[in-house]
Amino acid sequence: MAEEPCQCPDCQRFYKEHDRLIREFPTFKQQQELNWASIQSFRTLCTKISDELQKEFSERASNEDISTEEKSISDTEITEALDDLENVNAYLYSIEALMERIFDIKIPNNIESKFKEIANELAPDPLNMDRLILNRLFHQTPDSPDKKNIN
Numbered sequence: 001m002a003e004e005p006c007q008c009p010d011c012q013r014f015y016k017e018h019d020r021l022i023r024e025f026p027t028f029k030q031q032q033e034l035n036w037a038s039i040q041s042f043r044t045l046c047t048k049i050s051d052e053l054q055k056e057f058s059e060r061a062s063n064e065d066i067s068t069e070e071k072s073i074s075d076t077e078i079t080e081a082l083d084d085l086e087n088v089n090a091y092l093y094s095i096e097a098l099m100e101r102i103f104d105i106k107i108p109n110n111i112e113s114k115f116k117e118i119a120n121e122l123a124p125d126p127l128n129m130d131r132l133i134l135n136r137l138f139h140q141t142p143d144s145p146d147k148k149n150i151n
């Protein structure tokens with residue numbers, strides 16, 4: 001028997017986001033570009049934050065009289081974050097190398113049409129008319145609090 005997928009708020013947010021990414025980027029090429037941009041933006045941000053933290057840390061080292069109250073981030077927090085970000089950047093670099101391989105692959109147009117077709121089945125538009133009608137039918141049960149809003 002198949003296990004029911006988890007319905008906690010985090011998982012629900014994940015399913016929603018997962019479906020949105022399929023719906024809004026339904027071709028192989030769009031997924032390539034999306035994932036490439038996503039890795040790059042993550043790396044850009046992590047690298048920039050690392051540089052900033054590094055700068056702040058060296059400024060602190062050369063200026064001993066900054067009081068503890070003036071530090072919104074403690075020295076320990078900075079060094080720990082720098083370690084973590086260094087690891088993250090190394091992982092992202094490896095993912096990027098793999099993404100480059102994926103990026104080199106081209107898919108013919110007739111296969112791209114298949115991607116679009118299947119994407120539409122996997123993640124139909126939640127604002128699509130058929131779906132709205134279906135949702136309405138589901139909510140038309142006698143004890144539904146939504147009932148008074150449906151006419």
Ligand SMILES: [Zn+2]
Pocket residue numbers: 006007008009010011012
């Ligand atoms: Zn969950």
